[in-house]
Amino acid sequence: MQHEYTARAEQIMRRIQELAAISEDADGVTRTFGTPAFLEGRALVQSWFEAAGLPTRVDGIGNLRARLESPNRDAKTFVLASHIDTVVNAGKFDGPLGVLMGLDLLENLLAQKAELPFHIELIAFSDEEGVRFHTTYLGSQVVTGAFDHALLGRCDEAGISLDQALEAMGGNASQLSLDAIPAAEWLGYFELHIEQGPVLWERNVPVALVTAIAGQRRVELTFTGMAGHAGTVPMAMRQDALCAAAEFVLIAEQFAQVHGRGLVATVGKLAISHAASNVIPGAVTCSLDLRSPDEQQLAQAYDFLHSHAEALALQRNVALEWKLVQQTAPVACDGHLNTLLARAIADAGYETISLVSGAGHDAVPVSFVAPATMLFIRCYKGISHNPLEDVEMPDLAAAVEVAERFLNELKIKNEELKMG
Template structure:
């Protein structure tokens, strides 16, 4: 049996490599939402789904959907999903691994002629990372029925709106309202994903169940001072936007370090407008990514940092624009599905470790309409969003066995419910 799981893991790894070869940047893996590289990558995944006998379609936001129909026409639907978009200069596994593992599960069912008492939809979400339009969970929000149509007017750095990008990639935005899966149709949601943290790596454990996902607030900030000559404006008369931004960045770091206990703050973007070595910066834009699994802590940190930043702007005589662009509450995974996943993990001979995910996942919007569970897979040193991202073959084989067992447990659970 172990040889079978290793062979399946090798096949998944081969597909991971083929998909990673499709990139906007030939030197790395970059496949952001709506780009030609993204469309080519999606087409490759679609060819694999169709070869497995799944009926496929691309929905109004560019998600790729495959469907395995149960013999029971009135059955509910289990969704297996993850995303196939990437950050810039990404690793190979974040997102695609979950999609390709889900495909392997369905191929295994077909090969063994195993029928399920529920429908299965395999979804490759089009935009989880939010790199292009700063709108994470675009794909899963459509499926969950929580898509905000006003974001169709949002433009990327090149001035292309989301609506225009959808048209360019062959998606029909008018279909978005009909693409939601009604809450009554859901059986559950199962996502497989690399941990993106060091716990499993350090403890030498191949898989874990996710108990909760941290809440997140993303902010776009703009500091506006007065540009001036670097050699003629006295230091005590400057309205330096970059110095204000720098002070904010360090305060955000120190605030998170001081409070700790799961609170993290990151400034990942910094843009100096009309930057020159001999010009005092007059306008600076930057980002803030604030996360915690504790909603009260997250809200308090957000307000405290906003107050501190306003004080910085006042002291330095610069204008501040603070724009909240995304807000998600912490999410608890479904207790019943996690119990089944725990049985699958222990049944495969592994310790059942529960982890809180600091990273956001498509399970966040889905959890508002359906029971959701996630399985983490050990990755090299916990590294993610980096070309060093890697998964060992033996860990992947172990994860496949657990996923197989989870489907068996879910099948048994549903069949018992039907009988009763």
């Protein structure tokens, strides 16, 4: 039996490598939402869905969706999903691994000609990372009925609106509300994903149970001072926007280090307007990414750093623009589904490790309409959002076995409920 899981893992890995060869650049893997590389990659995944004999369609936001029907037309729908967009200079596994593992599970069910007590929908979400329009979860928000139509006017760095991008990629903004799965029709949601952290790597365990997903707040800050000649403006008379931004970066780091308990703070972007070596920076824009599994802690960190940024701007005689660009609350994975998943892990012979995800996932918006669970898969040194991202074959084979056992547990549970 283990040989079969290894063979299936090898097929998944071949597809991962083939998809990773499609990129906007030659150095890493970059397929951001709606770009030619994204569309080419989606077409490749669609060809695999269709070759498996799955009825497949692309919805209005660009999600790729395949469906395996139960003979019971009134049955609820269980969703297997992850995303196929990437960050810039990404790894090969973040997102696509979950989609291609889901395809493997459906291919195996088709081969068994098994009758399902529920429908299964496999979804490759079009936009989870939010790189192009700075909005995460576009694909899953449409599927859950939570899409904000005001986002259609949001523009990328080239001035192209989301509405225009959808039209260019063959999408249809007018049908987005029709693409949602009604809340009453959901049975649940299962996402397979690399851990994106070092716990499994250090403990040499192939999989883990996700119990919760940290909440996030993302902010765009702009410090505006006065540009001036680097050689003629005295130090005491400067309104240096970059010095203000640099001090804020350290305040954010120190606050997160002191308060801990899962709180992390990151400034990942810093843009200096009209930068030159002999000019005092007049305007600097930076990002702030706050995450915590505790909503109260997240709110307190947000308020503290906001007030300190204002005080810092006042002290340095610069203006501050503080703009909240994204906010998601922490969510807990479903207890009943996690019980079944924990049983599948134990039955496969592995230690059951429970982890909180510091990264965001499409399971977040889904959790507001349906029970959701996630399985983490061990990755090389916990590295992610990086070309070094990697998964070893034995870990992938183990994850395939656990995922299949979980689906079998879910089928048994639903058949028992039906008979009861």
